[in-house]
Amino acid sequence: VRNSLISGNETIKMALTIAVGGRVWRKFFKTFPFRSNSALKRFPTCRANGRLYSTSSDVVLVRKDEESGIATVRMNNPPVNSLNPTLMVALRSCFEELEKDKTCRALILTSQKPKVFSAGLDILQLYQKSPDHVAQFWEKVQDMWLALYGSRLITMAAINGHCPAAGCLLGLACDYRIMAEGNFRIGLNETQLDLVAPFWLRQTMIDVIGYRQAEMALMIGALYPSDKALQLGLVDKLAPIEDVQTVAEEEVKNWLKIPDQARAITKMASRKPLLDELRRRKQEDIQTFRDETTRESVQKSIQQYLEKLKAKK
Numbered sequence: 001v002r003n004s005l006i007s008g009n010e011t012i013k014m015a016l017t018i019a020v021g022g023r024v025w026r027k028f029f030k031t032f033p034f035r036s037n038s039a040l041k042r043f044p045t046c047r048a049n050g051r052l053y054s055t056s057s058d059v060v061l062v063r064k065d066e067e068s069g070i071a072t073v074r075m076n077n078p079p080v081n082s083l084n085p086t087l088m089v090a091l092r093s094c095f096e097e098l099e100k101d102k103t104c105r106a107l108i109l110t111s112q113k114p115k116v117f118s119a120g121l122d123i124l125q126l127y128q129k130s131p132d133h134v135a136q137f138w139e140k141v142q143d144m145w146l147a148l149y150g151s152r153l154i155t156m157a158a159i160n161g162h163c164p165a166a167g168c169l170l171g172l173a174c175d176y177r178i179m180a181e182g183n184f185r186i187g188l189n190e191t192q193l194d195l196v197a198p199f200w201l202r203q204t205m206i207d208v209i210g211y212r213q214a215e216m217a218l219m220i221g222a223l224y225p226s227d228k229a230l231q232l233g234l235v236d237k238l239a240p241i242e243d244v245q246t247v248a249e250e251e252v253k254n255w256l257k258i259p260d261q262a263r264a265i266t267k268m269a270s271r272k273p274l275l276d277e278l279r280r281r282k283q284e285d286i287q288t289f290r291d292e293t294t295r296e297s298v299q300k301s302i303q304q305y306l307e308k309l310k311a312k313k
């Protein structure tokens with residue numbers, strides 16, 4: 001699927017889209033439907049209106065600069081931005097609202113709490129929970145990822161701290177990653193919890209760092225320090241932790257020089273096959289996650305991992 005890139009019909013649609021001038025964005029969205037409008041109504045809204053704006057739950061803070069069209073989205077779920085249902089729903093809702101905002105051109109995703117970008121999925125949500133709970137949880141992961149990976153916006157991860165597992169999933173869904181220098185780690189360490197990264201996450205890792213390195217990193221569940229991550233291409237740039245946001249803003253300004261339309265169409269041409277594949281296999285992916293995660297041996301591994309986390313203190 002990944003190698004087929006985009007079909008002939010879709011290429012023609014895209015060419016027509018470019019040719020029709022004024023109606024171009026309407027056609028573009030028809031060709032690449034990024035989100036479902038019905039889904040939007042079900043989630044808390046988060047309007048980005050130029051001032052510091054927070055969702056009803058305050059777990060996501062958004063500030064949009066009206067002049068440049070750059071929105072900064074800060075995860076604010078202390079202590080470690082673990083991705084629980086509230087944070088994931090708020091993030092998805094926020095990505096979708098920014099997507100709809102015609103004056104928004106870029107989003108920078110970062111953490112309100114320096115030193116931890118995100119600790120990944122909330123492990124407690126995967127431990128001793130019913131299969132239905134786990135299934136609903138996983139759908140929220142999928143929907144959040146679809147909204148970010150499929151965004152027309154320039155998406156930049158300002159990784160100002162540790163970034164394991166689903167934290168890394170968020171980073172990989174962005175177009176560009178800037179990470180804090182120093183003793184911070186990033187990677188997909190799922191196998192360490194006896195979990196297997198799903199096909200769409202594996203594929204984004206392969207797309208970013210190449211097959212051999214991704215295969216190895218995924219098998220051993222590697223967490224890399226930021227300098228090694230840079231060397232592998234897992235992140236694109238390093239900056240001192242206090243400068244990560246500024247460097248991200250500077251980088252976005254460079255990207256803003258590229259016309260939005262050509263950039264977004266090019267992005268979708270390479271991402272659409274994987275987006276479509278997940279949309280098509282969504283239920284199968286949920287069932288696999290539910291069945292795997294609730295397996296006794298996996299539950300035991302998760303329990304041990306939680307004990308290790310607690311014992312750290």
Ligand SMILES: CC/C=C\C/C=C\C/C=C\C=C\CC(=O)SCCNC(=O)CCNC(=O)[C@H](O)C(C)(C)COP(=O)(O)OP(=O)(O)OC[C@H]1O[C@@H](n2cnc3c(N)ncnc32)[C@H](O)[C@@H]1OP(=O)(O)O
Nearest residue numbers: 082119120121122123162165166195196197198288289309
């Ligand atoms: C079809 C598919 C089939 C199968 C697919 C299965 C999986 C696939 C895809 C994605 C899966 C992703 C899995 C995950 O994301 S699981 C989460 C993995 N995360 C980690 O391994 C990171 C764990 N955390 C840490 O290493 C550290 O907390 C840290 C480095 C991020 C920060 O260190 P600190 O020293 O600053 O903070 P701590 O003292 O360690 O933590 C504070 C507090 O928070 C609790 N906590 C930490 N991480 C988590 C978490 N992920 N979930 C829930 N809770 C977490 C920690 O226990 C402390 O709690 P207490 O204060 O002791 O109560």
